[in-house]
Amino acid sequence: MRLERRSHAPLSLVILAPLVAVIAALILAAGLIAAAGVNPLTAYAQMLVGALGSRLSIAEMLTRATPLIFTGLAAAIAFRARLWNIGGEGQFFVGALITAWIGHSLVAPAWIGIPLLMVAGMMAGAGLLAGPTFLRLRFGVDEVVTTLLLNFIVILFVGLMIEGPLRDPLAFGWPSSVPVDGNFRLPDLIPRTRLHIGLLFAVAAAGVVWVVMARTVFGIETRAAGLNANAAAFAGISLPKTIMGVALLSGALAGLAGSVEVMGVTAGVTTTMSPGFGYAGIVVAMLAALHPAGVVAAAVFVATVFVGADAMSRATGVPSFIADVIVALCLLTMLVALLFTTYQVRR
Amino acid sequence: MSEAIDLLLNTSLWAAMLRLATPLIFGVLGALLCERAGVLNLGIEGIMTMGAMSGWLAVYMGAPLLVGLLVAAFCGAVMGLMHAGLTVPLGLSQHVSGLGITLFASALAYYLYRLLVEVGDLPPTIEAFQPLDFPVFSDIPVLGPILFSQALPTYIALLAVAVMAYVLARTPLGLAIRMTGENPHAVEAQGLNPIRIRILAVVTGSALMAIGGAFLTTTAFNSFFPGMVQGRGWICIALVVFASWRPGKALLGALLFAFFDAYQLRLQTVIEGVPYQLFLMAPYVLSIVALILVARRAEVPAALMAPYRRGER
Amino acid sequence: MRNVLELHAITKRFGSLVANDDVTLTLGEGEILALLGENGAGKTTLMNILFGHYAADTGSVRVFGQELPPGVPRAAIDVGVGMVHQHFTLASNLTVLENVMLGSESLTRMRSARGDGRKKLLQIADLFGLPVDPEAKISTLSVGERQRVEILKALYRDARILVLDEPTAVLARPEAMRLFETLRDMTKDGLSLIFISHKLHEVMAASDRVAVLRGGKMVAERKTAQTSAEELAELMVGRNVERPKRQEHKIGAPVLAAKNIRVEAGGETRLDDVSFTVHSGEILGIVGVSGNGQATLGALLSGLARPASGQLTLGDKDVSQLGPRGLIRAGAGRVPEDRHAEGVVGELSIWENAVLERLGTAEFSGRGFVRQEAARAYAADLIDRFDIRGASPDARIRLLSGGNMQKLILGRVLANGPDFVLVNQPTRGLDEGAIAAVHAELLAAREQGAAILLISEELEEAVALSDRIQAIVNGRLSTPIASDAADPQRLGLMMAGVWDEGDNAA
Numbered sequence A: 001m002r003l004e005r006r007s008h009a010p011l012s013l014v015i016l017a018p019l020v021a022v023i024a025a026l027i028l029a030a031g032l033i034a035a036a037g038v039n040p041l042t043a044y045a046q047m048l049v050g051a052l053g054s055r056l057s058i059a060e061m062l063t064r065a066t067p068l069i070f071t072g073l074a075a076a077i078a079f080r081a082r083l084w085n086i087g088g089e090g091q092f093f094v095g096a097l098i099t100a101w102i103g104h105s106l107v108a109p110a111w112i113g114i115p116l117l118m119v120a121g122m123m124a125g126a127g128l129l130a131g132p133t134f135l136r137l138r139f140g141v142d143e144v145v146t147t148l149l150l151n152f153i154v155i156l157f158v159g160l161m162i163e164g165p166l167r168d169p170l171a172f173g174w175p176s177s178v179p180v181d182g183n184f185r186l187p188d189l190i191p192r193t194r195l196h197i198g199l200l201f202a203v204a205a206a207g208v209v210w211v212v213m214a215r216t217v218f219g220i221e222t223r224a225a226g227l228n229a230n231a232a233a234f235a236g237i238s239l240p241k242t243i244m245g246v247a248l249l250s251g252a253l254a255g256l257a258g259s260v261e262v263m264g265v266t267a268g269v270t271t272t273m274s275p276g277f278g279y280a281g282i283v284v285a286m287l288a289a290l291h292p293a294g295v296v297a298a299a300v301f302v303a304t305v306f307v308g309a310d311a312m313s314r315a316t317g318v319p320s321f322i323a324d325v326i327v328a329l330c331l332l333t334m335l336v337a338l339l340f341t342t343y344q345v346r347r
Numbered sequence B: 001m002s003e004a005i006d007l008l009l010n011t012s013l014w015a016a017m018l019r020l021a022t023p024l025i026f027g028v029l030g031a032l033l034c035e036r037a038g039v040l041n042l043g044i045e046g047i048m049t050m051g052a053m054s055g056w057l058a059v060y061m062g063a064p065l066l067v068g069l070l071v072a073a074f075c076g077a078v079m080g081l082m083h084a085g086l087t088v089p090l091g092l093s094q095h096v097s098g099l100g101i102t103l104f105a106s107a108l109a110y111y112l113y114r115l116l117v118e119v120g121d122l123p124p125t126i127e128a129f130q131p132l133d134f135p136v137f138s139d140i141p142v143l144g145p146i147l148f149s150q151a152l153p154t155y156i157a158l159l160a161v162a163v164m165a166y167v168l169a170r171t172p173l174g175l176a177i178r179m180t181g182e183n184p185h186a187v188e189a190q191g192l193n194p195i196r197i198r199i200l201a202v203v204t205g206s207a208l209m210a211i212g213g214a215f216l217t218t219t220a221f222n223s224f225f226p227g228m229v230q231g232r233g234w235i236c237i238a239l240v241v242f243a244s245w246r247p248g249k250a251l252l253g254a255l256l257f258a259f260f261d262a263y264q265l266r267l268q269t270v271i272e273g274v275p276y277q278l279f280l281m282a283p284y285v286l287s288i289v290a291l292i293l294v295a296r297r298a299e300v301p302a303a304l305m306a307p308y309r310r311g312e313r
Numbered sequence C: 001m002r003n004v005l006e007l008h009a010i011t012k013r014f015g016s017l018v019a020n021d022d023v024t025l026t027l028g029e030g031e032i033l034a035l036l037g038e039n040g041a042g043k044t045t046l047m048n049i050l051f052g053h054y055a056a057d058t059g060s061v062r063v064f065g066q067e068l069p070p071g072v073p074r075a076a077i078d079v080g081v082g083m084v085h086q087h088f089t090l091a092s093n094l095t096v097l098e099n100v101m102l103g104s105e106s107l108t109r110m111r112s113a114r115g116d117g118r119k120k121l122l123q124i125a126d127l128f129g130l131p132v133d134p135e136a137k138i139s140t141l142s143v144g145e146r147q148r149v150e151i152l153k154a155l156y157r158d159a160r161i162l163v164l165d166e167p168t169a170v171l172a173r174p175e176a177m178r179l180f181e182t183l184r185d186m187t188k189d190g191l192s193l194i195f196i197s198h199k200l201h202e203v204m205a206a207s208d209r210v211a212v213l214r215g216g217k218m219v220a221e222r223k224t225a226q227t228s229a230e231e232l233a234e235l236m237v238g239r240n241v242e243r244p245k246r247q248e249h250k251i252g253a254p255v256l257a258a259k260n261i262r263v264e265a266g267g268e269t270r271l272d273d274v275s276f277t278v279h280s281g282e283i284l285g286i287v288g289v290s291g292n293g294q295a296t297l298g299a300l301l302s303g304l305a306r307p308a309s310g311q312l313t314l315g316d317k318d319v320s321q322l323g324p325r326g327l328i329r330a331g332a333g334r335v336p337e338d339r340h341a342e343g344v345v346g347e348l349s350i351w352e353n354a355v356l357e358r359l360g361t362a363e364f365s366g367r368g369f370v371r372q373e374a375a376r377a378y379a380a381d382l383i384d385r386f387d388i389r390g391a392s393p394d395a396r397i398r399l400l401s402g403g404n405m406q407k408l409i410l411g412r413v414l415a416n417g418p419d420f421v422l423v424n425q426p427t428r429g430l431d432e433g434a435i436a437a438v439h440a441e442l443l444a445a446r447e448q449g450a451a452i453l454l455i456s457e458e459l460e461e462a463v464a465l466s467d468r469i470q471a472i473v474n475g476r477l478s479t480p481i482a483s484d485a486a487d488p489q490r491l492g493l494m495m496a497g498v499w500d501e502g503d504n505a506a
Helices: A011-035 A040-052 A055-080 A088-105 A110-139 A143-163 A198-215 A217-227 A229-234 A239-266 A277-287 A292-316 A322-342 B002-009 B011-036 B044-060 B065-087 B094-116 B143-147 B152-170 B172-182 B184-189 B194-220 B232-242 B247-270 B276-297 C043-050 C073-078 C096-101 C114-128 C143-156 C173-188 C200-206 C229-237 C294-302 C324-329 C339-343 C350-358 C372-385 C402-414 C432-447 C459-465 C488-495
Strands: A002-005 A343-346 C003-014 C017-028 C032-036 C058-063 C081-084 C161-165 C192-197 C209-214 C217-223 C254-265 C268-279 C283-287 C309-314 C332-335 C420-424 C451-456 C468-473
Touching: A011 A040, A011 A277, A011 A292, A011 A322, A011 B094, A040 A055, A040 A292, A055 A088, A055 A198, A055 A217, A055 A239, A055 A277, A055 A292, A088 A110, A088 A143, A088 A239, A088 A277, A110 A143, A110 A239, A110 B276, A143 B232, A143 B276, A198 A217, A198 A239, A198 A292, A217 A229, A217 A239, A217 C350, A229 A239, A229 C339, A239 A277, A277 A292, A277 A322, A277 B094, A292 A322, A322 A343, A322 B065, A322 B094, B002 B247, B011 B044, B011 B143, B011 B152, B011 B172, B011 B194, B011 B232, B011 B247, B044 B065, B044 B094, B044 B194, B044 B232, B065 B094, B065 B152, B065 B194, B152 B172, B152 B194, B152 B247, B172 B184, B172 B194, B172 C096, B184 B194, B194 B232, B232 B247, B232 B276, B247 B276, C003 C043, C003 C192, C017 C032, C017 C043, C017 C192, C017 C209, C032 C173, C032 C200, C032 C229, C043 C058, C043 C161, C043 C192, C073 C081, C081 C143, C096 C114, C096 C143, C114 C143, C114 C173, C143 C161, C161 C173, C173 C192, C173 C200, C173 C488, C192 C200, C200 C229, C209 C229, C217 C229, C254 C294, C254 C451, C268 C283, C268 C294, C268 C309, C268 C451, C283 C432, C283 C459, C283 C488, C294 C324, C294 C332, C294 C420, C294 C451, C324 C332, C324 C350, C332 C402, C339 C402, C350 C372, C350 C402, C372 C402, C402 C420, C402 C432, C420 C432, C432 C451, C432 C459, C451 C459, C459 C488, C468 C488
Parallel strands: C017 C217, C032 C192, C032 C209, C081 C161, C161 C192, C283 C451, C283 C468, C332 C420, C420 C451
Antiparallel strands: A002 A343, C003 C017, C003 C058, C209 C217, C254 C268, C254 C309
């Protein structure tokens, strides 16, 4: 038995792959749910209800999906160019922190202030990824480890800031940063829920990324550089420029995730405000097979798992970590499923 | 300032260095073994978490401490087998698979811990490995408290360095592993199976990583809590590069690293007015600096991260 | 003569492709058998079956009368068959001894018997006249020495039958001749040899018997003494493919000139004091043994390497410091050495590959957006003009055959009427039909006044296409000679570094 390259991947297979991967992951996780003494079917049903059963839960799920779309796009763009940006979590936090910091004292009308704060968040995220990217291009330092380690450094830095200079004197219990000015809170999308117009920004970002990757010179050059760096260089594409461009875009999107989350949901920054949005973004990107449109769908799925698992956990006592297990399993099963879209088994 | 220097003269600093180095030694040896065979194992962070949880849990449920380490090694090996299965015969992206294993192993460890252990206000504890007391040797001034008053796993780690160095340099198996990391086609041409060799290396390496994780819950601490590995796995990945993929240098790297870690912990107590987070950042910053310093002259195994498929060049 | 090896009725299919179709092959004791065939004739598949890397669909393999289990890589080695691969299977960071000993000891042994291994290696090296330093790192050895290690690897495992895959591909002619002498001596010690080749002259010179594979079938077997190069050529290609001939015409003014160029990489001098001139309507051939600086010369003229000193002028412009895009804009076209590694991005479509070099130009983009219609039309035009078969603009380019892929790369270069064209190993790995097509395109471009620099390891090709020839040896260029004055002896000497400095046929 051996694997043989497909001449092309039929569209049905491309769509089927993530579905099969998700089902496989759910089946594997079912064993763990059963181990908790709960019927997996009941548990999954409760997850669905918990995430999609009411207007409120859907709004909550979409609120969760919003930053995931941004971080998913960030990972998808970078992975396309073989830039292993695992630092989405850190970029999210610097984006959030700078937004809260500037947004706290900025005096401006909302229509200037909000875009300004978004740009600030993007610049912070982009700047954070520019460092490791520079180290890779200039010294050949592997960016996987540097971006990962930066996540830890950034979280500690956030802790330092919100216990020190940016501490909110009015916050009780957990330390939190000062909040953004109420003027710069994103308007609700559905009244009396947490869902804000950041979701629209996220979907629009997916559209923009799609157009950039498919239609622009930069997009084709990025794909060429990711697929065959030597051929791209031979054709005169500057690899350092392309990769740095990708890094800035990827970091900016992850930073934007943090910025929008602060303006839309939390107002202030805490070290616990992200349940791993940066890491989950990698899963989202892979489930989407690195395609921008798929990122939106995959983010909604992952958010459904997270929000649904919380509700299911409250009802059945199955530890809510099951959500992380399912999401991680999806990444692994998707990796295998993708193999079968590019290869077929031959005897 | 003189206090900072006084710290250096305190034997407890140097004993702590050896203690803090122990999980790193296991982790870095494991990562090194995988990479020498040509497989990057980014599952390390999750595998160490899994080792920390499973080793602790076994002891919590009544197993002897050494059996706890074995249970951790076994669970690590299973995670390693998953990573090997995805990346070696299937040739999937080692980056993505490794991250997936880390996410999966950590999540599974937390899930099982919550499922199997009643957690009250404080996490439950076990009776951890205690420092050994060697007659005569432990009483030697300076050296005694540093070298001869460690817990058993620390000595196992040091032994593992020697065994790893010997196996890689002197045995036919070690040669086969090194050759697989350099050129799997050469291995196949000589009638050996590079795929099996890679799987073996990844599984064994992952077991070592898991023991490193178990050290945290059975020696350094006596309980398990989420997030306790704290990036030690990633630091090990950096240390492998720093050590140029050599076991001896890996030991040195782990010790150097642990020294700074032990020192910053003590500095926190004597230097005031500096936020503690800055001290905690030191290990991560140090890792990045170490990577930059060696980046250009690193002797990477030639076939690292290159998937091997029969008959494909 | 006793048969030591019998491949009987081997058939192997890959999907719809029949790589080996009922192939039967025998090897006698002490015999040198040449296995001749074009690229893609099925030679490599057959040997992969012998060595258990693939299992045949039908048929059997017998060595010394013993049938080998299919698909077990160790089986052939264990009964004494050794393979010397064309692409050496050596680990360059390890020593000669380590490379040789790998796999010879049980993996469960607690200690490698290095002392004994070294003794045995030196003994064999002495016996067969293949001297080596067991402790030398492979990376420090020359190509010829590496091949020696490959052969020793097989002999160390007590091989009685050796299979050599294109053994002279990387050797200079004198080295190749020495190799064949060594091999001939080995047969006197009872070894039996198969060598795989597509070079007729060495098959004629070095074998006892020739087996010809074509399209996966064994089409003929001849005693070497009873056949001729002409007959073998026809058997191998199976049809009469004429390569186009170069017509004499008037050579124009200088287009590309290199003056005293030195290129360094990794702290080493790769090109040293290199000077040449290519004129309009001229093909200048650069011949040489692989690894003598061709890659660096290719990189220099592609814009991927910059000279440390010296000057490169195109027309009247200094282009020494230009990158790929700058060179293209200045009127250069470049065909890389390795189609797959540098020529195309396999997973991108044909149209994307067709315009990849010129994406930024106004013809194919505006305000950062790609003009897809223009690009597709351009690709369709190339497909049409350069007779690229099995292609549509939106198909992924990796689906093209080697010849058609090369035609596309050549097409995207020639379509813009470049003043200067670099072609590096343009026909490597192609079959006769595709070779003829590529040659015809190059000669047509020459007719139209392009200045062409051809880097080739195929002497026949270089002599047939070039107006003048220079040899590259150790990063230095010989003085040029007119190709009419190029006979094998003289070229062989030039490629070995012997030339007359005063000679100037230009």
